[in-house]
Amino acid sequence: MSILVYIESNENEIKKSSFELLSYAKELSKKLSLEVIALVINCSNILTLQEFGPDKILSINQTKLNLFNAQNYAELISNVSKSTGAKNIIISDSVNCKYLASLLSVKINAAFISNVVSIPSSISPFIVKRSTFSNKAFCDIKINSDIKILSISKNSFGVNKNKSEPIIENIENDFIESGIIFESVELSSGSVRIEDADIVVSAGRGMKGPENWNIIEDLAKTLNAATACSKPVSDLGWRPHSEHVGQTGKPVSTNLYIAIGISGAIQHLAGVSSSKVKVVINTDPEAPFFKVADYGIVGDAFDVVPKLNEKLKVFQAENN
């Protein structure tokens, strides 16, 4: 019996979010007295994982798995969970993980709980907290099935170092090929992804038009941040849909969220409120976003943002 952690990667690099998953699994393993097994697909730098306490690393290298395919990945994880007898499977809350987990849950007859925000409050019965109503609330869920898949909300648990000396095993896998065929991919160039970013610089209709986004992009570049926007901004075609965040767009759960010229409508806040620190820059002191932010500046973005950018550059030069 064990806890299985699926380690996600991006272009054969282990994703940073995996460290949080391992930290979560380690904490859970203390409660359940089980070992933690990390499953890694096509990655070379697997030793970075040992900082976070796995007892075993199962590493698989197979060109067929180079491209993410939910069906193939679900089948692989299903095989591994059966062979290791894992009753608890820990995954991230990325779109790919949720995609594969719904399939996996049927294959291994497991309950799948998404958006988990903390360690189970009770083990028997197994009760865990998840966010619901688009982050407007939490619920405690009792899981009745023996096998459980938990997808952990990004930045909800945190990363704890816990060095271990894991056994490393290379494994092989056979599976029936999925009926979904990959044709092509278009990657948006260069920019930091909202899903991976530690800092997100987001702007709204207060920016007046797409031609003014250069000051947003400059600030994001200085901070190595992703850019995001409110829904009307993407509906108006000022920015791509992939930048739309909120209840009906992407959820954002980052360390620092900077909202510029965004009023803070309930649907916007729902999607971004689980970010740790929120800064608002808005001309209107009554803008609802000020009620939920940590730091606020009542001021004109066209004045404040370029100044902030310059000052940040000076700060960075001094602190590096």
Place this chain on the structure above:
Amino acid sequence: MVCVSCVPETTSKINFTNNNTEFDSSQVQYVINPNDEFGLTRAVWFKENDGAEIDVISVGLENTDQILRKALAIGADRGYRINQEPTDSYQVAKLLSNHISKHNYDLVIAGRESIDYNGGMVPGIIAEILHFNYVTNCVDLKINENKAKIKREIEGGIETLSCKLPLIIGAQKGLVEESDLKIPNMRGIMQARSKPFEIIEDNTVETKTNTISFSKPDNHKEIKLLSPDNLDELIDLLHNEAKVI
């Protein structure tokens, strides 16, 4: 077939009653889950351009009928309600699968996720139970004969996939645009009244989880307001207090 989930309108205040064990639905307006509405609109295009027939289905109690009527007014041909209170994704998916397996659907459209439960699970569970191909985060769908070409939003881009029917998708904005959404007109509403609408009694109950209680996020601490002329202080706070830069 289009699966629609009946959810509180996006501006609803979320409160709980009965010692925080139940959602307080008083004063809450219900709507078609936004992701499902994008899917429904895409289905109406299949009807208009390719002569598809659309069934719309929801698992829920009587209060769900209004959103099914709305879906019929927007353009669906037949409505079904499976008469059970939804308690978990597995139960809902199982009930929907029971229905789907009795019909010959080429395409099942669900939403990427519901905005109340936010599970993102129902369509995948159906796909696996029924051995349908499944693609979620779907932002474009074209069907030619029995082959589908799908664009899916992934982290940092968009991928194109293809597969054979039958297919189930998780829809989201992009599949159609916000401006493509239809507000039912009088004619549609009148026509909806005479469209077939069936209430299905299926007593299969297979749940894997129970929601035992709800809670709300802690009230936020006071904001620190800073002058636009004092950006150094903001940087200092972000660095030393919040430790995020």
